[in-house]
Amino acid sequence: MRERPGCGAPPRSSCDRPAGARRPALRETLSLLAGGFAVRVRAARAGGVPGWADGLHLGALAVAVVTVAQLPVLPYLTYKVWTVLGVVLTVALVRGWTRVAAPLAAIAALLTSWPVVLGWLHGPVVDVGPLYGDLAPVAPYWVVAAASAVLAVRRAGVGRAPGKGRWWGATMPARSPWWLVVPPVCWALQLARVPAYEPVWGVARAGVEVVVLLLVLAATLAARDGRWALAAAVFLVPGLVHLAENLLVTGVGGFLYWSVLTVLVAASLAAARRGRVRA
Template sequence: MNRVLEQRYRRILHAYPEPGGVPGWADGLHLGALAVAVVTVAQLPVLPYLTYKVWTALGVVLVVALVRGWTRVAAPLAAVAALQASWPIVLGGFHDPVVDVGPLYGDLAPVAPYWVVAVVSAVLAVRRTGAGRTSGKGRWWGATMPVRSPWWLVVPPVCWGLQLVHGPVLGVVRAGVEVVVLLLVLAATLAARDGRWALAAAVYLVPGLVHLGENLAVTRVSGFLYWSVLTVLVAASLVAARRGAGGGSAAVRRW
């Protein structure tokens, strides 16, 4: 009986993410970049005062483009955002950016999310495949990836509203949500033997590991524990996906 239920669960999970013939690796990259972009935009200082009006608006447009699968729109926006945010690093802080609409960082950790989104969006934008073009119909800005759930668009406003709450509380809430989501990723990967969720989780983890590496000397024990838990969960998901791809049938080898 358990075997039958497991097989049905796997079929349901496999039926979900393959619209338009999009391969698992592209689907995983897209989902990971979207998660990074949403979290980054959700952390922008909006309340009680909107510090960067144009920057926030561009961030919202970028998230909408990723949700709609418009990677050819998202890629240049993400590239401009990455260059703007890391301008002091790119030119050593000797020149002001041509258009100063957002924050400028001299460290790698704050700009890592922008570059992750920019690189992944560029990779997905140049994919030479017909996947996801049914809604684009030949337009250069048309969808190259499947449309994601509109619930992604709800995350930034909710997080902006929570900015009035005390900072440490938000940190605990975010950590709890991340652990729960990564546990679900591991469970889904084990059940479906599909690597896309593990790949998305790995993409999401990259900026965090950059932050840890740059702040290693000042990271507390609780910080090490937090990042260790996330890393172990992502690594376990990747291992589960790898084993599934190696031992499963051709239908589930979707890396």
């Protein structure tokens, strides 16, 4: 007896599908992911403030968090007052209290760079933290101080009605409290007793930075907004100062590392400019 088509016939496997049958589904999935990512980054933009202020705030916060996370805290707290100052500064930036962060960052920048700024004096007025005679170690402090000062004197304050509120109230939207988790996690890693200059830490940090900058580029392209590119540029400034000061002793790996970061930041800035022109 002849079998009717479709009755008792073995099911067709996925291998029997035409070669191009999977591609539309894959493209659709990628398109959905890209669309969801674009919606997410657009929703992440702080409302009520211009993009340049939001990017400057985010960049200053990233520099401050990384700088505080590198303080020698565990297993021995070397600089007690300095660590407390760094924590308060980070909290102020997370909360958007730039009028509190600006003077704290200025004090930190002045004290750390005392030998550079006022080297003719015997010592600083208050010796509570590290002192540096080079520009590279103090560059992060001055970047945070300059950015905080600009944000502190902004005309429009977020969350502050005219004539109301405290002077130290928020002038910027509050950031995610997850930023405050980064320093304790890095301090806990100090218990491993692995020096910061060990290759494993350098490779790990480089990998994290490259991934983050790739996300910045993707967010800039998706949202056509330059705030993340500006934040990345602010974050890169201390690194470029370090490179310029140590140019003669930087190896091939160092040049490659800084070149990759610079190219990614430059690409993000170019994408932001292009998106602004199209808009």
